[in-house]
Amino acid sequence: MLPYLLEWLSLLGRWLHFIVGIAWIGSSFYFVWLDNHLEPPKIKSDGDKGVGGELWSVHGGGFYHAQKYAVAPAQLPETLHWFKWEAYTTWLSGMFLLGLIYWLGADVYLVDASVRDLAPGVAVAIGAGFLVGGWLVYDLLCRSPLGHNAGALSALLYVLLGAAAWALCQLFSGRGAYIHFGALIGTIMVANVFFVIIPGQKRMVAATQRGDPVNPEDGLRGKQRSVHNTYLTLPVLFVMISNHYAMTFGHAWNWLILMAFVLAGALIRVYFVARHKGNASPVPAIAGVLVLAAVAIAIAPRPRAAAETPVVDTATFEALAPGATANFDDIVKIVTVRCASCHADVPTQPGWVSPPGGVVFNDADDIVRQARDIYEQSVEAQIMPVGNLTHMRDAEREAIGDWFADGAPADWRQ
Ligand code: HEC
Numbered sequence: 001m002l003p004y005l006l007e008w009l010s011l012l013g014r015w016l017h018f019i020v021g022i023a024w025i026g027s028s029f030y031f032v033w034l035d036n037h038l039e040p041p042k043i044k045s046d047g048d049k050g051v052g053g054e055l056w057s058v059h060g061g062g063f064y065h066a067q068k069y070a071v072a073p074a075q076l077p078e079t080l081h082w083f084k085w086e087a088y089t090t091w092l093s094g095m096f097l098l099g100l101i102y103w104l105g106a107d108v109y110l111v112d113a114s115v116r117d118l119a120p121g122v123a124v125a126i127g128a129g130f131l132v133g134g135w136l137v138y139d140l141l142c143r144s145p146l147g148h149n150a151g152a153l154s155a156l157l158y159v160l161l162g163a164a165a166w167a168l169c170q171l172f173s174g175r176g177a178y179i180h181f182g183a184l185i186g187t188i189m190v191a192n193v194f195f196v197i198i199p200g201q202k203r204m205v206a207a208t209q210r211g212d213p214v215n216p217e218d219g220l221r222g223k224q225r226s227v228h229n230t231y232l233t234l235p236v237l238f239v240m241i242s243n244h245y246a247m248t249f250g251h252a253w254n255w256l257i258l259m260a261f262v263l264a265g266a267l268i269r270v271y272f273v274a275r276h277k278g279n280a281s282p283v284p285a286i287a288g289v290l291v292l293a294a295v296a297i298a299i300a301p302r303p304r305a306a307a308e309t310p311v312v313d314t315a316t317f318e319a320l321a322p323g324a325t326a327n328f329d330d331i332v333k334i335v336t337v338r339c340a341s342c343h344a345d346v347p348t349q350p351g352w353v354s355p356p357g358g359v360v361f362n363d364a365d366d367i368v369r370q371a372r373d374i375y376e377q378s379v380e381a382q383i384m385p386v387g388n389l390t391h392m393r394d395a396e397r398e399a400i401g402d403w404f405a406d407g408a409p410a411d412w413r414q
Contacts, residue, residue, distance in 0.1 A: 006104075013093055025237070028226075032273060034066060036273065038054060072208045091186060098127075102176055102180075115169075116171050123172065131183055134184040135191045139195070141156065142224060154231075168181055178239050196222060196225045242258075247353060250355065260294070263288070264292045267285065319391075320334065326399035326402070328403070328414055332363075332364050335367050338385055338392040340360075342385070374400060
């Protein structure tokens with residue numbers, strides 16, 4: 001019952017995360033676009049009021065006229081809309097998912113003994129430490145004198161992010177490392193909103209209400225952080241979908257691949273932001289695409305050696321007869337033949353270049369450790385093998401069900 005409940009929490013959490021993430025990134029894209037399309041006000045009295053730019057648009061059968069004040073209006077309107085809950089709920093739902101999937105399930109999804117044999121609690125503490133520590137270092141750098149040099153700061157941040165990516169990939173499973181990297185960037189983005197942009201806006205609003213001049217430092221600092229957020233959006237979205245692509249996180253150079261995607265995402269965003277402003281040079285976009293092409297070539301699957309194919313000889317494998325009594329050896333054979341043709345480091349199933357979802361059943365250890373997932377996918381839900389391409393028999397599903405019901409031991413009936 002508990003796993004079923006957790007599955008629901010995961011489903012609802014993911015749904016929410018997706019929805020609020022769209023709302024956040026969508027409004028962020030919109031405001032960047034709006035800012036970059038503003039034209040000087042056409043009517044002189046608007047300019048006199050302090051309007052610095054305006055934009056006309058049509059959407060959903062209505063005409064909209066947005067005006068941006070150079071600093072602030074002389075008098076604030078009664079209703080002023082803030083954009084913050086999109087960011088906060090994205091972070092909260094993201095942390096909920098991280099906790100539910102990667103921290104509660106640390107032994108399966110976060111720790112990979114072949115990378116580093118960490119105790120689950122230690123792994124979770126390290127993961128959380130990266131999120132907090134990453135923000136503290138980033139925030140300190142932005143506030144330091146270096147913060148005034150946008151180019152140098154961006155270059156240093158890229159190097160530090162690279163170091164974090166490398167370190168995470170030395171500590172966690174590829175998936176776990178990637179998702180913590182994404183959570184690190186996402187945390188920085190949301191903390192920028194929570195600790196810098198919104199407080200600054202509150203001070204600006206309060207100053208306007210008092211009739212005091214607005215401190216331009218608040219505007220500048222908010223701008224610096226929101227520029228960073230703009231260029232981090234595409235990288236963070238890559239990480240969120242990356243767990244479907246084991247060819248990235250499962251590769252020996254996974255951290256380099258990750259940083260290549262960060263670079264490509266930022267470059268492509270640079271192009272789009274410049275394009276909003278008119279005459280954009282296509283160079284950043286082309287550079288971004290070239291980076292991706294280079295990654296694609298670098299990680300292309302090589303012709304594989306015969307020794308890398310699964311341990312069970314599929315030629316002599318006999319399907320389990322209905323009613324036959326199976327033991328653990330049979331379970332290993334069944335999973336190897338019916339599942340590991342796709343779920344292996346080097347899949348043998350035609351059309352599969354990397355293990356789907358990063359799930360691998362290379363040996364008996366892998367099978368015992370992931371007994372629950374095997375059971376859920378192939379017995380309970382019966383959605384694996386995909387399309388039953390490997391012709392799994394009902395008797396084999398029953399054998400896995402019996403094995404799981406007996407606690408999925410490695411010496412079952414032996
Ligand atoms: C023909 C290829 C193929 C075979 C054979 C196959 N799978 Fe899969 N498996 C997939 C694909 C595709 C996915 C989806 C990955 C994704 O969601 O990105 C997947 C995902 C999974 C997942 C992860 C599900 C999740 O939601 O995280 C598990 C666990 C799994 N398979 C178990 C099995 C088991 C057990 C078998 C054998 C009974 C099996 N698979 C056979 C292709 C295959």
